[in-house]
Amino acid sequence: MARIVVIDDKPNILKVMKMILEKEGYSVETAGAGMDGLNLVLKEKPDLVISDIRMPDIDGPEIFHILNSRGYGVPFIFITAYASVKDAVSIIKDGAVDYITKPIDYGYLKRIIARLINRKGVIEEGINNRYLVGSSRVMEELYSTIRMVSETRSTILITGESGTGKELVARAIHAKSKRREKPFVPVNCSALSTSLLESELFGYEKGAFTGAANRKKGLFEVADGGTIFLDEVSEIAPEIQVKLLRFLQEHSFTRVGGTELVYVDVRVIAATNRDLEPLVKERKFRHDLYYRLNVIPIKTPALREHLEDMMELVRHFTEKICRREGLDIPEVSVDFVEKLKLYRWPGNVRELENLIERILILERPEVLSPHLLLNESFMNEGILEEATSERERIINALRLSKGNKTETAKILGMPRRTLYHKIERYGIRKEEYRI
Numbered sequence: 001m002a003r004i005v006v007i008d009d010k011p012n013i014l015k016v017m018k019m020i021l022e023k024e025g026y027s028v029e030t031a032g033a034g035m036d037g038l039n040l041v042l043k044e045k046p047d048l049v050i051s052d053i054r055m056p057d058i059d060g061p062e063i064f065h066i067l068n069s070r071g072y073g074v075p076f077i078f079i080t081a082y083a084s085v086k087d088a089v090s091i092i093k094d095g096a097v098d099y100i101t102k103p104i105d106y107g108y109l110k111r112i113i114a115r116l117i118n119r120k121g122v123i124e125e126g127i128n129n130r131y132l133v134g135s136s137r138v139m140e141e142l143y144s145t146i147r148m149v150s151e152t153r154s155t156i157l158i159t160g161e162s163g164t165g166k167e168l169v170a171r172a173i174h175a176k177s178k179r180r181e182k183p184f185v186p187v188n189c190s191a192l193s194t195s196l197l198e199s200e201l202f203g204y205e206k207g208a209f210t211g212a213a214n215r216k217k218g219l220f221e222v223a224d225g226g227t228i229f230l231d232e233v234s235e236i237a238p239e240i241q242v243k244l245l246r247f248l249q250e251h252s253f254t255r256v257g258g259t260e261l262v263y264v265d266v267r268v269i270a271a272t273n274r275d276l277e278p279l280v281k282e283r284k285f286r287h288d289l290y291y292r293l294n295v296i297p298i299k300t301p302a303l304r305e306h307l308e309d310m311m312e313l314v315r316h317f318t319e320k321i322c323r324r325e326g327l328d329i330p331e332v333s334v335d336f337v338e339k340l341k342l343y344r345w346p347g348n349v350r351e352l353e354n355l356i357e358r359i360l361i362l363e364r365p366e367v368l369s370p371h372l373l374l375n376e377s378f379m380n381e382g383i384l385e386e387a388t389s390e391r392e393r394i395i396n397a398l399r400l401s402k403g404n405k406t407e408t409a410k411i412l413g414m415p416r417r418t419l420y421h422k423i424e425r426y427g428i429r430k431e432e433y434r435i
Contacts, residue, residue: 003027004113005044007037007051007063008079013104017050020106026113034058038066042181046074048116050109053080074175075116079104098323132165132172133316133349134309138301142169149296150176155248157233157293158271160300163350166271167231169300174227179267182226185219190232198240199256208257220253224264233270233293234279241286248292268293303345303352311337313349317356318368327360336368342425343382355379391426394419398433 004026006017014030021028029044031037034055041049041063051060064076078099098112132139149156150173158166167186174184192200199208203218219228230236236244247253248268252261270293279285303313314332322329345351359365359372373379393412401407409416422428 001025001027002048003029003044003046004048004050005037005041005046006030007034007040007049007055007060009033009052009055013052013079016106017104020110021113024110024113034060034063038063041067041074048075048077048113050077050079053078077109077112132168133313134306135312136306136308138306139309142298142301145298146172147176149173149298151178152296153267155267155293155295156269156298157276157296158269158298158300159275160271160273161302161346161348162273163348164300164302165349166273166300167229169298170227170229170269170271173269174229174267177227177267179226183223184227184229185223186229186231187219188231190235194237194240197236198243201240202243202253202255203262204256205258208255212257215255218253218255220247220264220266221262223266225266227267227269230268230270232272234272234274234276234285238286241289245286245289245292248289303348307341310341313352314340314356314368317353318360321353321357321360325361327364328366330360330365331367333367333369335370336372339370339373343379346382390422391428394422394426395428395433398428403430403433 018028053060075097252263280287397408397411409419
């Protein structure tokens with residue numbers, strides 16, 4: 001039974017909400033003030049929180065940000081008056097799931113909750129509502145892996161192309177772990193210079209360098225008890241690699257300019273869109289650090305590997321963006337989605353979301369249909385180039401296997417069902433590959 005906490009300073013809303021949601025089969029706890037609600041969420045660990053935005057002591061957004069800062073990424077639905085819709089939109093951008101306006105449409109609210117609860121677990125929906133959407137086999141395998149590794153203490157290395165949601169996988173792992181009440185601290189290792197990255201990660205002592213007027217805690221200390229996420233770990237300089245290796249071996253480090261060992265309990269999750277093994281061979285990345293990071297490897301799939309999720313992804317982004325921007329939600333045509341499947345998507349799900357947002361904002365369509373893609377030159381050129389080359393590869397493989405579809409699929413490294421789909425999509429005739 002899914003557990004929901006409702007926070008609102010109006011007793012009649014709490015009473016009605018509890019009655020309606022309990023009839024739907026949910027376990028519901030309520031709080032009449034912001035601080036009471038925060039404490040209730042921390043105590044009960046619900047699957048979902050419904051909170052008013054404006055409350056006398058602390059408001060809904062404060063509760064949301066406090067919980068996130070402690071690494072507890074429970075999905076939030078906000079209740080808002082029309083005048084504070086902008087506040088709700090801002091929170092949605094920060095990671096909240098949705099908002100509803102007063103007077104409350106309880107039918108609509110029940111549909112939102114059912115959609116969240118019926119996904120692969122509300123934690124995945126709440127944490128991964130930007131990228132990790134889909135019910136394909138590869139996504140099911142990813143969800144299963146997240147569930148399996150969350151309760152362990154092992155170091156994890158997440159690999160995958162840009163735009164596949166590596167940080168969100170890390171957040172989901174943290175949110176389902178025993179560390180979820182402690183901080184989740186993300187670090188973009190490529191965005192900082194070597195000296196700045198060292199002081200940010202490990203902190204520094206007073207007087208360590210010009211301007212170091214006081215001792216400063218590093219992010220490893222900030223993350224004590226929780227998880228640190230090292231994104232673009234391939235970009236870490238050799239001298240930082242040495243300190244990171246020592247931490248992984250001994251769970252200790254020294255601050256910049258210091259000699260005292262600092263011990264912390266932090267789980268490390270690293271990520272990279274580059275293959276580390278060639279960097280190890282070129283001696284640009286330490287082999288011992290690589291093996292320490294790669295205890296449990298997880299690969300986030302490219303969008304082209306789960307195109308069967310395209311309709312679900314398009315609908316998800318369409319609803320999310322329209323609600324955020326206050327737009328009418330258009331119908332999504334099958335032809336529109338089928339054309340999207342022809343493109344290779346080098347930017348993956350992030351690129352898809354950007355495309356959908358651009359179309360919705362600039363076109364305001366009633367129906368998402370193929371003609372809306374005519375102005376997307378990068379996409380149409382990519383479709384033409386990719387389709388032509390892939391068609392030729394399939395024909396050559398069919399010739400090599402003398403038309404045997406099973407052997408052709410093995411040669412191309414794709415499922416046989418996918419091969420049949422592509423043969424039909426490209427209109428490949430038997431005369432083209434029979435010798």
